[in-house]
Every structure is written in structure tokens, then in C-alpha cells.
Amino acid sequence: MSVFTLPLGDDALLRPLEPWQAQEFLDHIDRARAIVDPWIPWAARSTDLASATAVLQRYADDQAADGGRIYGIWLAGTLVGGVMFTRFDAVSGVCEVGCWLEPAGQGHGLVTRACRLLIDWAFGERGMTRVEWWVSAGNTRSIEVARRLGMTREGVLRARYPHRGERHDSEVWALLAGDAPATxxxxxxxxxxxxxxxxxxxxxxxxxxxxxxxxxxxxxxxxxxxxxxxxxxxxxxxxxxxxxxxxxxxxxxxxxxxxxxxxxxxxxxxxxxxxxxxxxxxxxxxxxxxxxxxxxxxxxxxxxxxxxxxxxxxx
The missing domain is CATH 3.10.450.50 (Nuclear Transport Factor 2; Chain: A,)
Known part of the structure; x- marks a missing residue:
């Protein structure tokens, strides 16, 4: 077991996802592809061991430069999803959090709990000012997570990006360090x-x-x-x-x-x-x-x- 491991409850663990785990990552993406591919750009590119390794190596390189980071969620010993800093800019104090999950991991609240750990670390340990959540307007499950995390929907960028021959809207949600939870x-x-x-x-x-x-x-x-x-x-x-x-x-x-x-x-x-x-x-x-x-x-x-x-x- 990795020494960098955090429990999420329900026999689930959060720990770094690294290039040496590329085969396990690829097997997981093959199971998740149908529901992940529309929303996570690298899902369509992770089709064999070399491409899966390249995705994880890019995040490893980003982390070495104090940029993006990626973490896996293991449920009962099986990789079922993960969370990530798709952007992490310590100079500006702004970062972006993302997530993905295969069907076997749904219904446990794992992504919400994992994202809260990332957000608490970004604000508490790194002094970030703003955590963003960029999501396709059609990705209802991800939008529900943003809402559960207490984020504010700040706007919609219409027809922002193309996917499978259509242009899709992006919603921008965010949480500020000074945002107080409702009581x-x-x-x-x-x-x-x-x-x-x-x-x-x-x-x-x-x-x-x-x-x-x-x-x-x-x-x-x-x-x-x-x-x-x-x-x-x-x-x-x-x-x-x-x-x-x-x-x-x-x-x-x-x-x-x-x-x-x-x-x-x-x-x-x-x-x-x-x-x-x-x-x-x-x-x-x-x-x-x-x-x-x-x-x-x-x-x-x-x-x-x-x-x-x-x-x-x-x-």
C-alpha cells in the first residue's frame, strides 16, 4: 500500500495515480469509457498501454513542476475512478478540479469526498484563492457534484468546444477561499x-x-x-x-x-x-x-x- 493514502470510507482509498500503474489505469478506462469519454478528453486517447502511460506521465511531469495532479479512487481494491487538478497555478492562486468514475464506483459519494480533500488541501495547505470546476452543460452528474461541494455557478460559455461533430456549452462553477458554508x-x-x-x-x-x-x-x-x-x-x-x-x-x-x-x-x-x-x-x-x-x-x-x-x- 502506498504511504500516500487517504481513506474515503466504504472500503475506498484515495492515492496518487502514477505511470507505473498504467495497465491498471487502462483496464479501468476500458470499463469506464462509455460514460467518461464524452467529458474527459484523455479518455478517448487512452486506448493502449503506451497512450495510457503518456497520460499519467504528463500528470507526473505537471506535478513535478507544481502544476496538475491526478489521484485514483480504489474501491475494495479496484481502481474505479479518480480526481485531479487539471490546472494548478500557485502564483495566481487559482486551480481547477475535475473527476471521473466508472459505474461500479457510483452511488457511494466517493467523488464528492475526494474532491473535498483536494479543495481543503488547496485552500488550507497551499493558500489558493479560487477553485474552479469547468463542466459540460450536459454532464449532469458532474454538475451535481459541484453543487454538493457548495460551488457557485458563475456562467455559461456557449458552444465553447467541439465533440463528435457538435459544439457544447461549458458551465463555470467556483469556490472561493472566503466562501462560508451555509449553516x-x-x-x-x-x-x-x-x-x-x-x-x-x-x-x-x-x-x-x-x-x-x-x-x-x-x-x-x-x-x-x-x-x-x-x-x-x-x-x-x-x-x-x-x-x-x-x-x-x-x-x-x-x-x-x-x-x-x-x-x-x-x-x-x-x-x-x-x-x-x-x-x-x-x-x-x-x-x-x-x-x-x-x-x-x-x-x-x-x-x-x-x-x-x-x-x-x-x-
Whole structure:
């Protein structure tokens, strides 16, 4: 075992990924290629031992120059993914973090925990000012990680890069050394909204659990779809049941929805939140992406904060 090893929980370890591990790295990329290739440029180039070695050697050279770095995540002894500083500029105080994961490593929170270790090291040990996260607008899983890390979405660079004959947008997320994590009621409301959106996720073979929304709302909640013409209002059963069916009968797959910006105001035991969100998935075999806005109202109950009403408008 490497002396440079950090535990991530769930029988997982984080340690440097070096050129001598190129065959293990190549075997892992072969397993991960289908879901990594669209987002990580070197995945398409790591096709044999020589090219896989070259990728790891480039990071080794970058690290020797105090630049980029790459680390692997091993789960139960198998390399399943990793995290990296794709850029590390100690002079300017700016670095960029990235990640990748094969299906066997998903669902454990490993990437989020590993990225937090890199971010804490960048801020605490190296005195960096800014950690960036550049991500394709279609890479929903990576965007979810940026949100869980507390990053702020700063903008979109439209048609920034080509891939497989199409030009793709890039989103820029960032965390500053002075950014304070949410605490108290704000942190609870952040968690409540994240849990609400997470209930609809059925990516990577995961089964959506829309029924979990019942525990996040008061029984008298009103939910309104104000997209298009007349508003459509739902009670809790009327909202949950058709969406549970839609997300579990094969009609809507690979679906996720996430906030890209929010503004929350709290006054005593009531609060409201204005959210911009994006979503993507496959419906009836056709991939789609969308965006919209939500207004959510909350009340504090003896059991904690709960959603009392919600209205949304899809673009």
C-alpha cells in the first residue's frame, strides 16, 4: 500500500495515480469509457498501454513542476475512478478540479469526498484563492457534484468546444477561499431542496423514489405547474403518483434535475426560495435538456423545515 493514502470510507482509498500503474489505469478506462469519454478528453486517447502511460506521465511531469495532479479512487481494491487538478497555478492562486468514475464506483459519494480533500488541501495547505470546476452543460452528474461541494455557478460559455461533430456549452462553477458554508436554517433548507430534486433522479440504473417527497412536505402542500396556459395545481398524491410511474415504467430514464442558482429569504418560521434549475433525461428514447424556475415556500414545523407550496415554470 502506498504511504500516500487517504481513506474515503466504504472500503475506498484515495492515492496518487502514477505511470507505473498504467495497465491498471487502462483496464479501468476500458470499463469506464462509455460514460467518461464524452467529458474527459484523455479518455478517448487512452486506448493502449503506451497512450495510457503518456497520460499519467504528463500528470507526473505537471506535478513535478507544481502544476496538475491526478489521484485514483480504489474501491475494495479496484481502481474505479479518480480526481485531479487539471490546472494548478500557485502564483495566481487559482486551480481547477475535475473527476471521473466508472459505474461500479457510483452511488457511494466517493467523488464528492475526494474532491473535498483536494479543495481543503488547496485552500488550507497551499493558500489558493479560487477553485474552479469547468463542466459540460450536459454532464449532469458532474454538475451535481459541484453543487454538493457548495460551488457557485458563475456562467455559461456557449458552444465553447467541439465533440463528435457538435459544439457544447461549458458551465463555470467556483469556490472561493472566503466562501462560508451555509449553516443553521439556510443549510437545512439547502438540504431539503436537494433531497426534493434527488427524489426524481433515476440515472445510472438508480430507481427514482418520488414517494420520498411526502416526507419533505406538509400534508396540505400545494404544487402548481404554471408552464404554458392554465395553471395546473396538485395535491400531494396527485403530484407524486404519476411521476413515480413515469420514472419507473421506462418512459423517462436517465433523468436528473438540479439547481443552478437560488435566492433564499428566511423570516422566523417561514421562508421562500427562488430557484433557477436545469434538467436532462431520455423520454421515449429521445434525449432532452430543459430549464426553468421554481418558487418554493417553507414552514418550520416541530419536525423541522417542510415545503408548504411550490410553483414552477419550464422554459
Amino acid at each position: 443553521g436554517a439556510k443549510a437545512e433548507l439547502d438540504g431539503l431542496m436537494a433531497a426534493f430534486l434527488d427524489a426524481f433522479t433515476n440515472t445510472a440504473g438508480r430507481v427514482a423514489d418520488v414517494a420520498a417527497v411526502r416526507d419533505l412536505c406538509i400534508p396540505q402542500v400545494t404544487i402548481v405547474n404554471n408552464t404554458g396556459g392554465e395553471p395546473v395545481a396538485y395535491d400531494l398524491d396527485g403530484f407524486v403518483e404519476p411521476r413515480q410511474k413515469l420514472l419507473t415504467d421506462g418512459t423517462l430514464t436517465e433523468f436528473s434535475e438540479w439547481e443552478v442558482a437560488e435566492r433564499t429569504e428566511i423570516s422566523g418560521s417561514i421562508a421562500h426560495r427562488f430557484s433557477d434549475y436545469r434538467k436532462s433525461g431520455v423520454r421515449d428514447g429521445a434525449r432532452f435538456e430543459g430549464a426553468g424556475r421554481k418558487i418554493t415556500q417553507f414552514v418550520r414545523t416541530p419536525a423541522g423545515w417542510r415545503i408548504s407550496s411550490m410553483a414552477w415554470d419550464d422554459e
